[in-house]
Amino acid sequence: xGNKITVTFGSQHxxxxxxxxxxxxxxxxxITKVDVDVGYVHRGIEQAAVTKFKFxxxxxxxxxxxxxxxxxxxxxxxxxxxxxxxxxxxxxxxYLRLIVTELDRMHSHLLANGHVAEVCGYENLFxxxxxxxxxxxxxxxxxxxxxxxxxxxxxxxxxxxxxxxHIEMIDxxxxxxxxxxxxxRDFFDTDYTFGLKTKGVGTVTYEMAKAYNTAGSIARASxxxxxxxxxxxxxxxxxxxxxxxxxxxxxxxxxCMVRFDEVINSIDMCLYAVNNLPEGEIKVKxxxxxxxxxxxxxxxxRGECFYYIKGNGTKIMERxxxxxxxxxxxxxxxxxxxxxxxSDAQAIVLSFDxxxxxxxx
Amino acid sequence: xxxxxxxxxxxxxxxIKQTLLDWYDVDTHHYITVNAIDNGENLTFDWIFSEYEVKxxxxxxxxxxxxxxxxxxxxxxxxxxxxxSEWDLADMFNLNMENAHRGMFLEPEAPxxxxxxxxxxxx
Amino acid sequence: xxxxxxxxxxxxxxxxxGCNGCDIEILxxxxxxxxxxxxxxxxxxNPKQSDILLVTGPVTLRCRDVLRRVWLEMPEPKVVVAMGxxxxxxGVFRHLYHTENGIDGIVPVDVWxxxxxxxxxxxxxxxxxxxxxxxxxxxxxxxxxxxxxxLLEKIGVLND
Numbered sequence: 001x002g003n004k005i006t007v008t009f010g011s012q013h014x015x016x017x018x019x020x021x022x023x024x025x026x027x028x029x030x031i032t033k034v035d036v037d038v039g040y041v042h043r044g045i046e047q048a049a050v051t052k053f054k055f056x057x058x059x060x061x062x063x064x065x066x067x068x069x070x071x072x073x074x075x076x077x078x079x080x081x082x083x084x085x086x087x088x089x090x091x092x093x094x095y096l097r098l099i100v101t102e103l104d105r106m107h108s109h110l111l112a113n114g115h116v117a118e119v120c121g122y123e124n125l126f127x128x129x130x131x132x133x134x135x136x137x138x139x140x141x142x143x144x145x146x147x148x149x150x151x152x153x154x155x156x157x158x159x160x161x162x163x164x165x166h167i168e169m170i171d172x173x174x175x176x177x178x179x180x181x182x183x184x185r186d187f188f189d190t191d192y193t194f195g196l197k198t199k200g201v202g203t204v205t206y207e208m209a210k211a212y213n214t215a216g217s218i219a220r221a222s223x224x225x226x227x228x229x230x231x232x233x234x235x236x237x238x239x240x241x242x243x244x245x246x247x248x249x250x251x252x253x254x255x256c257m258v259r260f261d262e263v264i265n266s267i268d269m270c271l272y273a274v275n276n277l278p279e280g281e282i283k284v285k286x287x288x289x290x291x292x293x294x295x296x297x298x299x300x301x302r303g304e305c306f307y308y309i310k311g312n313g314t315k316i317m318e319r320x321x322x323x324x325x326x327x328x329x330x331x332x333x334x335x336x337x338x339x340x341x342x343s344d345a346q347a348i349v350l351s352f353d354x355x356x357x358x359x360x361x
Numbered sequence: 362x363x364x365x366x367x368x369x370x371x372x373x374x375x376x377i378k379q380t381l382l383d384w385y386d387v388d389t390h391h392y393i394t395v396n397a398i399d400n401g402e403n404l405t406f407d408w409i410f411s412e413y414e415v416k417x418x419x420x421x422x423x424x425x426x427x428x429x430x431x432x433x434x435x436x437x438x439x440x441x442x443x444x445x446s447e448w449d450l451a452d453m454f455n456l457n458m459e460n461a462h463r464g465m466f467l468e469p470e471a472p473x474x475x476x477x478x479x480x481x482x483x484x
Numbered sequence: 485x486x487x488x489x490x491x492x493x494x495x496x497x498x499x500x501x502g503c504n505g506c507d508i509e510i511l512x513x514x515x516x517x518x519x520x521x522x523x524x525x526x527x528x529x530n531p532k533q534s535d536i537l538l539v540t541g542p543v544t545l546r547c548r549d550v551l552r553r554v555w556l557e558m559p560e561p562k563v564v565v566a567m568g569x570x571x572x573x574x575g576v577f578r579h580l581y582h583t584e585n586g587i588d589g590i591v592p593v594d595v596w597x598x599x600x601x602x603x604x605x606x607x608x609x610x611x612x613x614x615x616x617x618x619x620x621x622x623x624x625x626x627x628x629x630x631x632x633x634x635l636l637e638k639i640g641v642l643n644d
Contacts, residue, residue, distance in 0.1 A: 011550055012498050014529025017507035019499055019547055038445075040546050041501040042466040044580040046453070047475045051482075052579075064576050067505025067601070079363045088362050111511065130515030137512070147512075148505040148601045212442040213392040225414055226391060232417055234363050295365050295419050297393075297411065306393050306409070323394040323446065331442035357504050359445075360466055468545040471582050 004032070007342060009349075011040050016349065018356040026342050034337040038330060042360040049320040055081060055290055056155055058317060065322065066358040067148050068108045069300040071101050073358075076298045076307040077320070078153045079234050084290035084311050087156045091236070092280035095273045096158045098235045099170075100143060100150060102266040102273075107136040108301035109217075109259040110181070112353040113188070116256055119346040120197040129184060135177040139170050157283030167274050174274075178267045185260040188253070198253040202336050202348035205250055212332040215325040216303020218352060221258045222250035228299040240269040240276075252344075252351040289313050300325055302353055324358035370422045374406075377424060378434045381408065385439050389413055390420070394446045395436070397454050399478045403427055404454065408436070429477075435459035490619050492524035495611075496534035496558065500551050501583065502541030505601040506568045510538065518604050525611060531557040536614055537591075542570040542577040543584040555591045561621030563614040566593045567607065569600040576600070594618075 005026050011019035019040035025033035045065055049058050062077050063070040075097065082089065114129030137147050144150035144160060152158050162170075188194060204214065209222035219226045223246055229237045230244050245261040247254040290311030298305050303325030310319040333352050337345060372380050385392075389412055396407040408422040427433075433456055436443045448465045451458035455474030467475070474480050499507050513520050514527055528534055531554045543551060555564065566587045569575035573586040587593055594617045597610035 011547070012496075012529065012531070012554055014527070017497070017499055017511065018504060019501070019550065037465075039464075039466040040550075041499075041541075041544060042546070042582050043501055043542065043544055043577050044475055044582040045577075047481055048577070048580050050476075061576055064503040064505075064570075064600075067503040067508055070503070070505070083363050086362075111508065127516050130512060131517060134512070134515070134517045146601070147603070148508055149503075210387050211440065213440055214442075231411060231414065232363070232365070294363075295367065295409065295421070296363060297365075297419075304393075308396050308407070308409075310398060319398045321394070321396045323396075327394075327445055327449075328442065330445050355504065357502065466582075468582070471545060475581055 009345065011037075016354070018354075020354065020356045022337075022345070022349070024337065024342060024345065029341050029343065031337050031340055031342055031345065034334055036330065036334055038356055038359050040360065041357045045361045046320055046322060050317050054315045055311065055317050058320065059153060059155075060151060062320075062322075063149055063151060065361055066324070066355055068355060069104065069302065069305065069358065070149055071104045071152060072298050072300040072305050073322070074151070074153045075101060075234075076296045076305055077309065078155055079298065080294045080296045080307055080309040081155055081290050081311075082286070083294045083296075084292050084309070085155070085286050085288055087284060087286040089156065089284060090280040091278040093157050093282060093284070094236050095240075095277055096162065096282065097153065098237070098240065099270050099273050100140065100152050100158075101235065102270050103136050103140050103143075104150075105301045106177070106263050106266050107133050107140070109263050110136070112350070113184070113256050113259055115350045115353075116198070116252065116347060117188075117194070119350050120194060122194065125184075125187065132177060132180040132184065135173045135180070139173055142166060142169060154283065156286040157281070161282045162274070162277065167277070170274050171271065174267050174271055178264065181260060181263050181267070185257070185264075188256050188260065195253065198256070198347060198351075199249070199251055201252045201344045202340060202351065203249070203251045204332060204336065206248070208332060208335070209250065212335070213328055214303075214332050215328040216300075217255050217258045217262070218329050218332070219303065220244070220246045221254035223248040226304070228297045228304040232297040234296070234298050237269070240272045242269060252347050255351045289315060290317065300358075302326055302355055302358075303328065322361055324355065324361075326352075326355045326359045329354070330359065364417060365419050366417045368418065368420045370420065372422045372424050374424055374427060374431060374433065377408065377422060378436065378439070380422065381436060381439045385410070387440075392440045392443065395443070395450060397450050397456075399454070399476065401478055404429065406433070429455075430457060433458045435461070490615050492526070493535040493615050493618065494526050494528045494533055495536045495538050496529065496531045496554065497527055497538045497540075498551060498554050500539060500541035500547040500571075500587070501544035502568060502570055506540035509601055509604055509607060510540075513604050513607050518608065520608055520611065523612065523615070532559065534558055535562055535618060536611065537562060537564045538567060538611075539564060539571055539587055539591075540567050542574045543587055543590055545582050545584065548584055548590060551587075551590055561618060563594045563618040563621070564591055565595045565597065565610055565614045567597040567602060567610065569598065572596055572598065
């Protein structure tokens, strides 16, 4: 057999916007061993959440755990604090939160699929995805005032309301986005060359997905029926037409397709929600300080995001534990590399859509 | 408002591994994470699970009054993906965790056990 | 010559532990709507071919030496653009135990882009300003601050 060659991937690399380092040991083209270092982004947020910030400001810190899923991090914390304070939100608040959460999922998924296309050699397809994605970010900017860090969730409500013009604009833009996403999906589905690069590559079998407790689109692409939106009532998903999307192939291609199906489902949910928006206030009063403990599961774009929060009746929380989806997918990612071709490594990493700033916090 | 249905199981460090080996079923149970809470004098450990396609159910295996220097068993025999969360906790609480590699997140110059109360409250 | 050079500045982007928000916006800026490629800017991962170092994030302890190394590997003249609140002194992550409170004191910075996250117009503005500064720079080496001898030896610049 050939010589062993060590190839490093990261921490600074063109394909991944975040610092993560993989050290592959390869034999000819085959990867035989992999070391992964996910700790580059560790900042100490869990400690800061229980020392430096008051309980009603922690959501601004937690939103900065990750830019892609900022809304889900803040949302999970707010759901927990509302449970501890006994705040019951009305339907309008729930719907507004759902709209922003789903828009966030759309833009994250489209960017993730664009990245897969880019590392497979389709730079124009990446540009196309970014272009279509602008529809979602424009809506987010109109609703929340910012393109990435929204800070939309507040204890007992949301920061801004939707006007009639907003609803009209969202309706037009989302319908346009739906047509464009279907075009992209069609290309991913039928293109022969793209299929050669992605079908049968990096396959996570159903048994593997179960044994390693994977989360998110990785689990659903392998046929595991696992979605926190389905298993935990944090927002009224059933009313707006949520459908669980699964595939059975479990390869890079299936992960992309699951993401496209989820984007389509999210668009439909948002369209229903904006057109059937209930009346009501956008903020309900809350008082007191959080006391007790609670467990929260929400669905971030990458999968299930779990929070444990504990308050002790003072302004400062006692414990905030964050467990993010990528964290659950790192073990299976490491297993997957061994025995695959080095040339597929980038596509495998990016089809997992890793979020290291979530993982290391 | 969220309404998680908690199912609490009392365990100790000695029997947690056997309990989980008996209870954990790969087809129905989804391992979420392991969590530690610093109570000031001792630690509380939670092993947290959910069930596939069952609404709002969260299983918590809770071991209380754990001394700071106890040997914590690793659950990698029960579910092989446990290492990330265990190594993370070992770093954050300066634990004697079985098989844990230290330094996954923390640099050598960073404080040891940053989530221990004594390290941030200045006692 | 300097004017011709400024037609196509290449960017190396390094995230030193931020939240990704800035990185998403950089990708969006490369995309068709904002299209910074019309200024000749391309995002190239290789520091040895790049002219502009675009840094985001509060500089975690583990990223610190990587950032210095990326900066040292870039050829002169070069410009450092610091993007986002947390790069400017830590932002929301200031005085956490595992961050360096921003890029200042690690590498010399030429342009600061404020905001959390900065608007894309601000990014474009900052990069254009970076190009203007870059035109007037020479090939002389800039002063290096606080690098460990081990790192300098590794890169082979100890005797410079």
